[in-house]
Amino acid sequence: MNYDIAIVGAGIAGASLAAVIGDRARVLLLEAEDQPGYHATGRSAAFWSETYGGPAIQPLTTASGAALRRGGYLEALGSLHIGRDEDERAIDAFLAEFANTPVVLERVDPAALVPGLRPAWRHGVMEASCAYIDVGKLHADRLAAARRGGAVVETRAELASAEHAGGRWRIATRDGRSFTAAVLVDAAGAWADAVAQVAGVRPIGIQAYRRTMVQLRTDPPAPAELPHVADIAGRFYFKPEAGGRLWLSPHDETPVDPHDVAPEEIDVATAIDRFEGVVDWQVAKIERTWAGLRSFAPDRAPVYGFDAEVPGFFWFAGQGGFGIQTAPAAAQIGAALLVGGDMPAGVDPERYAATRFAH
Structure with a gap:
């Protein structure tokens, strides 16, 4: 043919x-x-964020937004970038990176948006445009x-x-x-x-990297209005899913040869440990785990x-x-x-x- x-x-x-x-x-x-x-x-984590990937990716993400909205593929979520006192420089750098772009970022009190947030996480930046992707x-x-x-x-x-x-x-x-x-x-x-x-x-x-995801049930359940929550230092992110579930990642990037990847127990344990250091919720059940491949030039x-x-x-x-x-x-x-x-x-x-x- x-x-x-x-x-x-x-x-x-x-x-x-x-x-x-x-x-x-x-x-x-x-x-x-x-x-x-x-x-x-x-195996995508299924969110659209104009800051995700940094300034090199932002123009492509922003340019894609209108088509994704017209097609009905996006649903409001919001992304809250959080940090501790030692992360203030990282937050300043993050804001500076996107200062001259169409991305709207606003300093907020993260405790007002995440119930049970531990006191050390007192710095927050809201990216209201972040959305779920179907x-x-x-x-x-x-x-x-x-x-x-x-x-x-x-x-x-x-x-x-x-x-x-x-x-x-x-x-x-x-x-x-x-x-x-x-x-x-x-x-x-x-x-x-x-x-x-x-x-x-x-x-x-082009190098492949493994990224781990964990689906949890928590006590209390994840609020439906919870935004996507990301560590400004890049050590975790989590977001709410239907039925009070939560998707959590330790934001890992482990170099691997391309294959049908599966999660490693140590990465799942790392994700849970980091999560428990952010909120006072209890992990009631790990419902499933999976891993996907990211590939970079x-x-x-x-x-x-x-x-x-x-x-x-x-x-x-x-x-x-x-x-x-x-x-x-x-x-x-x-x-x-x-x-x-x-x-x-x-x-x-x-x-x-x-x-x-x-x-």
């Missing part, structure tokens, strides 16, 4: 890109797993839009080989299927460097664009843990570079160009 663009990876990145390209090109989505979104997309609906809608535009989605299609010759890629999957395409897009998340190597492209150093900014050395190879990777909240803007950048169109407002695509890793 012949295509204009073959996208490796049908998670939120690949699906969103295919949806925006629509019927302007013949698109193939290759997904190694039984279903798209099995790894990072399906990740499942967003991903399903992007896949559906891609298919309506004519994209073909092939699952259980792990890449076995990709050879560029005569201006086209000859692609084979491990189960023997074969395709050709003018452009090969690497949207493989934590496996991005591995896909590049299969295609004979020099890896750029060496400078921790996403990578969008054609490879500097191999023609027809397009990087669409390195989204860290921010791929969901930046998906609309990222897809718009990718589509503009691949088939033409406008760039998202307020975003400099050169900041994320793959050519910055040219040797």
